[in-house]
Amino acid sequence: MSEVKTIFELSKEYLSALEIAIEEKNSAFIRDTMEGVNSADISALLDELNADMAKYVIDILDNEVGAEIIEDLEEDTRTKFLENFTPKEVADYITEMDSDDAVDIINELPAKTREEVISEIIDPDTAAHIHELMRYDEDCAGGLMAKEMIIANLNWNIVQTIEEIRRQRENVDRIYSVYVVDDKYKLLGKVSVKDILLANDNTHISEIYDDDVISVETYMDEEEVADIMRKYDLDVVPVVNLQGKLVGRITIDDIVDVITDQAEEDRQLMSGISSDVEEDDTIWVILKARLPWLIIGLVGGIVGAYVIRGFEDQIQTITGLALFIPLIMATGGNVGVQSSTLVVQSLATKSVFTDSLGKRLLKMVAIAMFTGLVLGSISFLVVYLYGEVKLGLVVAIALQAVVLLASFTGTATPLILDKLGINPALASGPFITTANDMLGITVYLLIANLLL
Numbered sequence: 001m002s003e004v005k006t007i008f009e010l011s012k013e014y015l016s017a018l019e020i021a022i023e024e025k026n027s028a029f030i031r032d033t034m035e036g037v038n039s040a041d042i043s044a045l046l047d048e049l050n051a052d053m054a055k056y057v058i059d060i061l062d063n064e065v066g067a068e069i070i071e072d073l074e075e076d077t078r079t080k081f082l083e084n085f086t087p088k089e090v091a092d093y094i095t096e097m098d099s100d101d102a103v104d105i106i107n108e109l110p111a112k113t114r115e116e117v118i119s120e121i122i123d124p125d126t127a128a129h130i131h132e133l134m135r136y137d138e139d140c141a142g143g144l145m146a147k148e149m150i151i152a153n154l155n156w157n158i159v160q161t162i163e164e165i166r167r168q169r170e171n172v173d174r175i176y177s178v179y180v181v182d183d184k185y186k187l188l189g190k191v192s193v194k195d196i197l198l199a200n201d202n203t204h205i206s207e208i209y210d211d212d213v214i215s216v217e218t219y220m221d222e223e224e225v226a227d228i229m230r231k232y233d234l235d236v237v238p239v240v241n242l243q244g245k246l247v248g249r250i251t252i253d254d255i256v257d258v259i260t261d262q263a264e265e266d267r268q269l270m271s272g273i274s275s276d277v278e279e280d281d282t283i284w285v286i287l288k289a290r291l292p293w294l295i296i297g298l299v300g301g302i303v304g305a306y307v308i309r310g311f312e313d314q315i316q317t318i319t320g321l322a323l324f325i326p327l328i329m330a331t332g333g334n335v336g337v338q339s340s341t342l343v344v345q346s347l348a349t350k351s352v353f354t355d356s357l358g359k360r361l362l363k364m365v366a367i368a369m370f371t372g373l374v375l376g377s378i379s380f381l382v383v384y385l386y387g388e389v390k391l392g393l394v395v396a397i398a399l400q401a402v403v404l405l406a407s408f409t410g411t412a413t414p415l416i417l418d419k420l421g422i423n424p425a426l427a428s429g430p431f432i433t434t435a436n437d438m439l440g441i442t443v444y445l446l447i448a449n450l451l452l
Helices: 012-023 027-034 039-046 051-060 063-072 075-082 087-095 099-108 111-120 124-133 158-168 193-198 222-231 252-270 283-310 312-317 325-348 357-385 389-419 430-451
Strands: 151-153 178-181 187-191 236-240 246-251
Touching (some): 012 051, 039 051, 039 063, 051 063, 063 099, 075 099, 087 099, 087 111, 087 124, 099 111, 099 124, 111 124, 151 158, 178 246, 187 236, 222 252, 246 252, 283 312, 283 430, 325 357, 325 389, 325 430, 357 389, 389 430
Antiparallel strands (some): 178 187
């Protein structure tokens, strides 16, 4: 009777079985059940193990698989995890990675360890690529690009080009196209693998290549690169230096990471979290990220309370005034956040055809006037039904004014921040809400003071 083989499943039951296998040094179980498993799933498992157990699993698997697992680990987890490896072991895994991923991981290491790892890299091409890429900032095209790509000289024939593709097949996982350069390595265009395979052996690349190629410069900001790839629906984009020489390529998986990181940063800023934090960060790190805007909100609330106190006698005389303070505050906050969110979204997808600042503000005024008219009319009718005509008029006029002010604040603030080079997402959430709470209370009670 043959032995029943346990099949991998990302579950607590498998995690328990894996821990037992590690304790018993059952390497056969680990190899058999993890054969062909996606590296991201294995990384998720290793996150649940202590460093020694995780290293045991990595050591059992092939270096290529181990490199993919290390790439998929969260940055904080990976940094701690690699402390258990010698520089030589880290270098062996680095050699299996694309050059851009290798540099990202090397840059996460302490300075001394970084130098030791680089000195252990035996392959001269890998070492040269890493040294070149480390010159660039991580948030520009040069820092995102990988050196591995297929390049064909303009004067090559099809046979020479196919030989180059075969030579590079182990270095390049996905061949989107072959880039065409001249003798000085200047980027001229690209040619598809399909066209290469269908052409005659003696055909020269100069006869079949497409000179319509979109490229980016090494110094270009990563967000600009993401915008270009998104706009032209590109899976890969070549990178050139200031002289137009081809120096690397950026693939869509790297840009997805950029877009995800930017969206996460914007989401946290809009939620009032001032820096990048994770749920498993220390209490102190999370507190530092969350407290600043909460304190600002608290200060805003205290200022609002003192504004109300300034009209205390009037509120005591007309008790109905106090009933509508939450309505005014909530409406102003909601309108402000809606306006700022729309502006932040438009700034994230800038276009040369975007309206000027003046047109945007005029459009905002028109929308705010109509919105305030609708909301004010509804509130007036509700209060009027209870026989409070003057109070209904105050609430209606105050809502109109608050909606107009909140719309202006929500629209203008992110535009101004963008002009100043500050992330406009900072304008949303607590900032707009707090500002509009104070404005709303002040406007409401001033109008009441004038009309009642």
